[in-house]
Amino acid sequence: MDANPKIRMTKQRQVILEELCKVTSHPTADEMYQVIRKRLPKISLGTVYRNLEILSELGMVLKLDVGGTQKRFDGNVVNHYHVRCTDCGCVGDLHMPTDLEIEQKAQPLTDFQIKRHSLEFIGVCPECREAKSRRVS
Amino acid sequence: MDANPKIRMTKQRQVILEELCKVTSHPTADEMYQVIRKRLPKISLGTVYRNLEILSELGMVLKLDVGGTQKRFDGNVVNHYHVRCTDCGCVGDLHMPTDLEIEQKAQPLTDFQIKRHSLEFIGVCPECREAKSRRVS
DNA sequence: ATTATCATTAGTAATTATTATCCATTATCA
């Protein structure tokens, strides 16, 4: 691969980007694959992975390294925080102003050169909370 | 497995706990395996995984879900934050008071029921920074 | 227009991290 290959906006890449930007559910690569198959039945899972990777390197989508076993993707590239459900693993947005001050507070406490931070809230989503309360009643 | 099995502090489990508490490097399961083999050459990787899991369920060690592909473990169970190096993946401690207030601030902004939060700083460790500066000079 | 070059694809194989299974061994308890 060239150092600066010419990026082509193929049909596959375009549909992946479109579908990701449509949702706020922070889908996994596999969830993206299931959705995109409906529009492009011949697409392969590898293509979904490859393009999500490329789009994230281009800064057009975010690759979220939240807890759990799978990476998740976000069409909203504006800095924001997330909440993850301990029960079902779903991820929601949490739009509070990202606190850059905290990096300045942390910097004197480490010999690492801090570049950014990642804050994830962990809790229970409304659906799982509801499911729980039904179980006890 | 019983709901409340009697936990035995076997030699293997004890050595795993000891070696983890010795270091502040937040080793992966495999890194633990390499260290422990020196004391228990017959131990298997599965045993290391199994016991790290059990010890973390008992609250005796922490299983860290930091970025990167592998889970990391921490013998220090007191709540604290971490810094991860983007270049080598190493993880350091960042002892600043954990901010419980931030959960209260976040709660009104989501319909998730927030239980806790995980804050990870991302940057470059001293070794990698040094390696970089050597490369340009 | 024709050809050469290059990026991309679908399909598949390989890799990586982790978990599960199985049987032998060891500890605990009646």
Place this chain on the structure above:
DNA sequence: TGATAATGGATAATAATTACTAATGATAAT
């Protein structure tokens, strides 16, 4: 002591992701 249960080591299986490959389609050069 003998039954029961926990555990270990070895190995197989799983899950997520990445790598490889040959074919295809777009772009650029002649």
